[in-house]
Amino acid sequence: MGAGPAGLYFSLLLRKARPESDVKVIERNPAGATYGWGVVFSDRTLTSFREADYKTYAQITDDFIIWDAIDVRYRDSVIRCEGQVFSGIARRSLLGLLHARCEELGVKIEHDRAITHPDELNDYDLVVGADGVNSVIREANADSFKPRFSPGTSRYIWFGTRRVFDSFTFAFRENAHGFFQAHAYPFDGQMSTFIPECDEQTWRNSGLDTADEATSIAYCEELFESDLRGHSLMSNNSRWINFETLRCKTWHHERIVLVGDAAHTAHFSIGSGTKLAMEDSIALVNALETKPDIESALIEYELERKPRVERFQEAARQSQDYFENTRVYRHMEPPQFAFHLLSRSGRIDYDDLRVRDPDFVSEVDRWFIATARPEKAGLALATPPAFAPFRLGDLELSNRVAVVAAPTYSSIDGVPPADALSGPARSGAGLAFTDIVAVSAHGRVTPDDSGLYDETHAEGWLAEITELRAHSDAAVGVTLSHSGPRGSTRPRDRAADIALEEAMAWTPIAASPQTYSPRSLPAAEIDGSRLSDVKDDFVRAAVLAGSAGFDLVELHMAHGYLLGSFLSPLTNARSDEYGSDPMRYPLEVLDAVRVEWNDKPLGIVMNASDWARGGISLDDAVAMVTRFKEHGCDVIRVVAGQTTSRYSPRYDPYFLTHYAERIRNRAGIATIATGDIRNVDRVNTIVAGGRADLCVLATA
Amino acid sequence: MNVGIGLPSAVPGTRADLLVEWSAKADEGSFSSLGVVDRLRYDSYDPMTVLAHAAVATRRIGLVTMVVIGPLRNNAVLAKEAATVDHLSGGRLTLGLAVGARGEDYKAAGVSQRERGERLTNQLADLRAIWEREETGRLTESGWGPPVIVGGMSDATFLRTARYADGYVHGGGPPRTFERAADKMHTAWRDLGRTGRPLLWAQGYFALGDAETVERGRAYMRDYYAFTGPFAERIAEGMLATPQAVAQFVRGYAEAGCDELVLLPAVADIAQLERLADALGGVS
Numbered sequence: 001m002g003a004g005p006a007g008l009y010f011s012l013l014l015r016k017a018r019p020e021s022d023v024k025v026i027e028r029n030p031a032g033a034t035y036g037w038g039v040v041f042s043d044r045t046l047t048s049f050r051e052a053d054y055k056t057y058a059q060i061t062d063d064f065i066i067w068d069a070i071d072v073r074y075r076d077s078v079i080r081c082e083g084q085v086f087s088g089i090a091r092r093s094l095l096g097l098l099h100a101r102c103e104e105l106g107v108k109i110e111h112d113r114a115i116t117h118p119d120e121l122n123d124y125d126l127v128v129g130a131d132g133v134n135s136v137i138r139e140a141n142a143d144s145f146k147p148r149f150s151p152g153t154s155r156y157i158w159f160g161t162r163r164v165f166d167s168f169t170f171a172f173r174e175n176a177h178g179f180f181q182a183h184a185y186p187f188d189g190q191m192s193t194f195i196p197e198c199d200e201q202t203w204r205n206s207g208l209d210t211a212d213e214a215t216s217i218a219y220c221e222e223l224f225e226s227d228l229r230g231h232s233l234m235s236n237n238s239r240w241i242n243f244e245t246l247r248c249k250t251w252h253h254e255r256i257v258l259v260g261d262a263a264h265t266a267h268f269s270i271g272s273g274t275k276l277a278m279e280d281s282i283a284l285v286n287a288l289e290t291k292p293d294i295e296s297a298l299i300e301y302e303l304e305r306k307p308r309v310e311r312f313q314e315a316a317r318q319s320q321d322y323f324e325n326t327r328v329y330r331h332m333e334p335p336q337f338a339f340h341l342l343s344r345s346g347r348i349d350y351d352d353l354r355v356r357d358p359d360f361v362s363e364v365d366r367w368f369i370a371t372a373r374p375e376k377a378g379l380a381l382a383t384p385p386a387f388a389p390f391r392l393g394d395l396e397l398s399n400r401v402a403v404v405a406a407p408t409y410s411s412i413d414g415v416p417p418a419d420a421l422s423g424p425a426r427s428g429a430g431l432a433f434t435d436i437v438a439v440s441a442h443g444r445v446t447p448d449d450s451g452l453y454d455e456t457h458a459e460g461w462l463a464e465i466t467e468l469r470a471h472s473d474a475a476v477g478v479t480l481s482h483s484g485p486r487g488s489t490r491p492r493d494r495a496a497d498i499a500l501e502e503a504m505a506w507t508p509i510a511a512s513p514q515t516y517s518p519r520s521l522p523a524a525e526i527d528g529s530r531l532s533d534v535k536d537d538f539v540r541a542a543v544l545a546g547s548a549g550f551d552l553v554e555l556h557m558a559h560g561y562l563l564g565s566f567l568s569p570l571t572n573a574r575s576d577e578y579g580s581d582p583m584r585y586p587l588e589v590l591d592a593v594r595v596e597w598n599d600k601p602l603g604i605v606m607n608a609s610d611w612a613r614g615g616i617s618l619d620d621a622v623a624m625v626t627r628f629k630e631h632g633c634d635v636i637r638v639v640a641g642q643t644t645s646r647y648s649p650r651y652d653p654y655f656l657t658h659y660a661e662r663i664r665n666r667a668g669i670a671t672i673a674t675g676d677i678r679n680v681d682r683v684n685t686i687v688a689g690g691r692a693d694l695c696v697l698a699t700a
Numbered sequence: 701m702n703v704g705i706g707l708p709s710a711v712p713g714t715r716a717d718l719l720v721e722w723s724a725k726a727d728e729g730s731f732s733s734l735g736v737v738d739r740l741r742y743d744s745y746d747p748m749t750v751l752a753h754a755a756v757a758t759r760r761i762g763l764v765t766m767v768v769i770g771p772l773r774n775n776a777v778l779a780k781e782a783a784t785v786d787h788l789s790g791g792r793l794t795l796g797l798a799v800g801a802r803g804e805d806y807k808a809a810g811v812s813q814r815e816r817g818e819r820l821t822n823q824l825a826d827l828r829a830i831w832e833r834e835e836t837g838r839l840t841e842s843g844w845g846p847p848v849i850v851g852g853m854s855d856a857t858f859l860r861t862a863r864y865a866d867g868y869v870h871g872g873g874p875p876r877t878f879e880r881a882a883d884k885m886h887t888a889w890r891d892l893g894r895t896g897r898p899l900l901w902a903q904g905y906f907a908l909g910d911a912e913t914v915e916r917g918r919a920y921m922r923d924y925y926a927f928t929g930p931f932a933e934r935i936a937e938g939m940l941a942t943p944q945a946v947a948q949f950v951r952g953y954a955e956a957g958c959d960e961l962v963l964l965p966a967v968a969d970i971a972q973l974e975r976l977a978d979a980l981g982g983v984s
Contacts, residue, residue: 296930296933299929299930300930302930303930303931303934406895407893407894407895408895409895435893436893445893491895492892492893492894492895493894493895493896494828494844494866495825495828495863495864495865496862496863496864496892496893496894497863498825498828517825517863518821518822518825519825519829639891641891642891642892645863647859648855648856649855649856649858649859649888649891650855651855651858651883651884651887651888653883653887675887676883676884676886676887678883698886698887698890
């Protein structure tokens with residue numbers, strides 16, 4: 001069903017493999033009716049076409065336009081990144097040559113026949129639903145296929161233009177209505193596809209939501225005039241739409257199987273649906289050829305293709321998320337903007353780009369170092385971004401890597417153990433962090449935690465910092481915390497969040513009464529005088545941090561500890577002013593510490609998400625960070641989860657980085673990324689792309 | 701990396717005397733552990749009972765469940781059973797637990813499958829408490845119970861493991877899938893402020909010998925994993941069928957950071973143990 005690229009390619013491949021079989025393509029539209037302009041393939045896709053059918057491969061490549069660059073047109077600059085081989089072909093040419101090859105191989109093609117239900121095709125052994133995103137075949141068996149559509153949030157429209165681009169081009173333009181981008185690529189030597197896109201608000205501001213096609217064309221021609229070089233945009237029955245990602249639970253049902261857009265869609269910004277559709281066709285024919293019966297072939301096809309397509313869809317989702325939020329990045333300078341764009345989907349990192357286009361990456365390196373050290377602007381040699389210095393107030397860090405001391409639970413009465421900073425000292429990182437340090441004996445998580453609530457602690461830390469400075473130029477940060485509801489537990493050597501034996505235990509406190517985990521002690525609500533005491537504890541710790549020689553103080557307001565328990569609606573049910581404004585107490589602590597800590601750098605460890613229903617979301621976190629910034633916070637270390645013991649973590653390596661990126665670029669504050677960041681390549685990708693300013697390196 | 705071998709206790713028709721002979725031979729050789737799997741509605745031996753049996757025939761080798769389907773069992777009874785096996789073997793037990801994947805086992809045990817993840821989390825917390833408080837008597841060798849490792853692929857698995865257990869046991873597949881899971885395990889471990897690092901265990905199936913033997917192994921795997929539907933064939937294809945495949949698999953897991961890999965037999969024949977020992981002889 002359906003004479004698009006998927007249906008035609010499947011049919012010709014099957015007929016070629018089994019000349020005796022009766023293969024028929026049924027199409028609702030008349031012959032020659034086609035929609036859309038050009039189709040893009042990567043070189044890897046072409047290799048699979050060559051293996052599947054050399055003749056169509058040769059014809060496709062004869063008609064191809066090949067280019068190897070991506071251009072980013074942004075502000076007054078055009079930044080080119082080479083080494084990205086793509087090829088484009090007019091959709092009409094592709095269909096024409098597939099059609100001809102089908103006829104040559106004896107595939108029957110019946111146009112002008114609309115099927116309303118697959119039962120009309122009961123004479124056939126196998127029905128292939130290649131009838132596109134609005135598949136009739138799929139919808140007739142929706143109970144089995146269980147299609148699920150997730151709509152995107154931006155609006156886009158397909159145009160053609162006679163402006164011939166010599167690259168895959170992204171153009172970004174801003175006007176009084178908002179921020180726009182266009183995706184453009186050549187396809188037949190005379191024409192290019194040109195797709196303007198913007199977010200919903202911009203679309204409404206500009207009146208495009210009510211505009212007719214001619215008005216939309218005129219608007220976009222003016223907006224992208226410099227990119228189109230005066231060429232006009234051409235209609236293709238064009239409407240503003242929002243992209244819908246389609247996922248199906250299964251791709252086959254009895255003797256019916258879905259291929260291409262009928263089964264799945266993925267955002268157009270990382271590749272065409274035609275590519276996925278034709279790869280589906282190859283896999284389906286291979287399965288039919290290698291498996292003894294149709295049922296096991298359809299199972300094999302789905303096992304082979306579905307995980308691959310799902311990975312592609314995940315990368316497409318990240319790319320789509322980028323294009324839906326481009327306004328967030330419009331403060332970035334062109335080199336960073338372009339680098340961020342090229343590494344948006346998580347599939348291409350700094351090292352990949354260096355292989356593809358060393359000059360482009362060197363340019364980014366040189367620009368990056370100049371932002372940190374203006375006197376280095378214009379130098380021919382530049383270190384990779386991970387090794388560029390970073391300035392936090394008056395504090396200069398020698399590179400972008402932070403290392404946190406591993407937990408040891410080996411302090412006696414809060415005095416830090418010898419070697420408390422030896423891990424970070426030996427790492428080469430520009431910033432060394434302590435493990436969490438308690439502001440009072442009561443604020444410890446376990447009896448063996450380090451503290452900063454007594455002169456002896458400050459002396460102990462001073463000795464450790466002196467030792468560190470003998471080996472390292474790292475700045476040293478202390479992470480001050482009150483354990484709150486997670487206090488009075490055992491050292492985490494055999495488990496975490498297990499209450500102490502009665503003889504050693506104390507009563508934990510929290511914003512509101514709660515029991516953190518199934519094996520924690522119940523925590524009592526912190527009352528008025530304790531609020532003031534704990535605030536004083538934080539201030540005293542900051543004073544001691546100064547005498548110990550710390551360069552940076554961080555306040556831990558995440559992971560369900562005391563200050564974090566105020567911030568989250570999951571753990572703050574207070575009816576007083578500390579409940580009506582959940583930030584009030586954390587801000588009081590921040591203000592008091594800010595005064596004592598003078599102008600030295602002050603950071604906060606914060607949850608970007610509680611990873612739990614009803615908890616803090618990324619939007620909440622951005623709003624909170626904006627207020628913390630107003631109160632003098634300089635840097636945010638971005639973490640997630642642990643607000644209660646029940647949450648749904650994401651240990652995906654890119655998740656926490658994504659949060660750090662959004663907080664940095666939406667709230668306009670320096671961030672420290674955390675998570676599974678294990679090598680310099682990741683650090684380069686994160687800091688060069690403006691996702692964070694510093695990275696906590698995961699040391700196993 | 702240590703390499704252990706499975707007992708053929710879930711291969712239908714395995715006789716009791718083969719289990720004794722197998723255990724004794726493994727104990728004499730260089731295998732680090734003897735592993736057993738758990739399945740309620742299948743022609744297999746109960747894992748805890750069969751390890752008690754193996755404890756008698758062995759002196760040094762580690763005993764490990766890979767894995768017991770925890771939520772099927774009452775927490776106190778399981779704590780007592782595990783403590784018993786640990787004591788009878790002189791402290792050689794490693795208890796692997798997971799939720800399992802088969803609805804029919806839950807149905808047979810009369811346990812709801814719906815909240816199995818939550819049940820396993822609470823079970824991990826309870827087991828430690830029961831052993832430490834000696835609620836079922838003083839039996840475990842260490843005083844705090846045997847090492848506990850947890851299986852599964854979800855992010856929730858890594859969280860419950862980091863909070864309450866000693867390590868992770870991977871369910872099979874090529875080394876790179878283990879590596880991805882191990883990365884997540886390390887991330888969860890660090891995130892919860894645990895000291896040291898998690899124990900990392902893994903498993904694979906093997907059948908070594910002529911074509912007929914290999915096909916017998918594959919037929920068993922297709923049958924054992926029939927509940928996975930279309931995946932059974934793929935799992936069977938992943939079975940290690942040549943000394944070369946064994947060597948590459950072991951090497952791959954060692955490089956991916958695995959602490960202990962247990963190779964499970966798909967054919968119940970003592971020659972399998974000898975062939976595996978020979979194949980491994982060429983590895984390290």
